[in-house]
Amino acid sequence: MICNSYERFFKTLAEPAKLNIINLLSKGPLNVSQLSKKLNFEQSRASHNLKALADRHFVIVERKGKERYYSLDKTIIIPILGLIDAHVEKYEKHYCKCKGIPWRKKE
Amino acid sequence: MICNSYERFFKTLAEPAKLNIINLLSKGPLNVSQLSKKLNFEQSRASHNLKALADRHFVIVERKGKERYYSLDKTIIIPILGLIDAHVEKYEKHYCKCKGIPWRKKE
DNA sequence: AATTCATATGATTTGTAATTCATATGAACG
DNA sequence: CGTTCATATGAATTACAAATCATATGAATT
Numbered sequence: 001m002i003c004n005s006y007e008r009f010f011k012t013l014a015e016p017a018k019l020n021i022i023n024l025l026s027k028g029p030l031n032v033s034q035l036s037k038k039l040n041f042e043q044s045r046a047s048h049n050l051k052a053l054a055d056r057h058f059v060i061v062e063r064k065g066k067e068r069y070y071s072l073d074k075t076i077i078i079p080i081l082g083l084i085d086a087h088v089e090k091y092e093k094h095y096c097k098c099k100g101i102p103w104r105k106k107e
Numbered sequence: 108m109i110c111n112s113y114e115r116f117f118k119t120l121a122e123p124a125k126l127n128i129i130n131l132l133s134k135g136p137l138n139v140s141q142l143s144k145k146l147n148f149e150q151s152r153a154s155h156n157l158k159a160l161a162d163r164h165f166v167i168v169e170r171k172g173k174e175r176y177y178s179l180d181k182t183i184i185i186p187i188l189g190l191i192d193a194h195v196e197k198y199e200k201h202y203c204k205c206k207g208i209p210w211r212k213k214e
Numbered sequence: 215a216a217t218t219c220a221t222a223t224g225a226t227t228t229g230t231a232a233t234t235c236a237t238a239t240g241a242a243c244g
Numbered sequence: 245c246g247t248t249c250a251t252a253t254g255a256a257t258t259a260c261a262a263a264t265c266a267t268a269t270g271a272a273t274t
Binding site: 031032033043044046047048050051065066067068 | 219220221222223
């Protein structure tokens with residue numbers, strides 16, 4: 001009945017592994033091995049997660065020889081997280097005091 | 108490491124049941140029984156889901172006698188879904204042709 | 215073309231979260 | 245104050261998605 005695009009969209013982001021990948025890629029593109037190493041992820045775990053993110057167009061793949069470099073499509077992620085930041089700050093700032101989210105521009 | 112506010116936020120929305128509730132409440136406030144009946148939800152299922160939505164401040168509760176009326180906090184949901192609509196339309200319009208999402212303003 | 219390196223894929227296992235079932239709370243009303 | 249109606253809560257079950265493990269693909273290199 002309801003369009004399941006929303007479900008797919010949210011489900012893809014509702015997980016620490018993928019959020020950590022997004023966080024890491026916000027600093028620059030990486031190939032699968034680099035990313036696996038940095039996050040201590042099994043190779044296939046990284047692959048599966050990256051595929052899911054790519055399917056929803058949250059990340060972009062670029063082949064370079066045997067390697068595949070993944071980079072963040074910031075046009076969707078940044079605005080979304082911005083809205084959430086505002087919402088969370090409005091209601092949860094008293095018990096969620098984490099700072100230094102890299103992609104969040106402090107003004 | 109990463110702030111888990113995002114995870115909680117997305118996880119709460121990454122489910123058909125809750126998205127259907129949001130869709131329904133976008134048309135106006137309802138109490139638990141009304142909502143259960145409309146969505147063919149077990150009473151406790153509705154309760155549990157509504158509680159989760161209320162915990163994240165996606166819905167607002169108001170008591171009226173024995174009943175509790177839930178309404179949608181549109182200030183966060185509408186902009187978020189707007190961003191997703193744009194993203195989905197950009198990349199998925201060829202295979203997701205659902206129309207008439209009630210809260211989406213067509214211009 | 216055989217080998218190695220980088221990544222993807224598929225099936226099974228595992229972990230987690232939603233639903234259900236049973237029960238508790240709590241307001242209204244006789 | 246006992247009963248009924250509306251909702252909430254907690255524990256057990258169930259369902260589903262992520263991680264793992266084994267294997268496949270595919271490009272570079274000799």
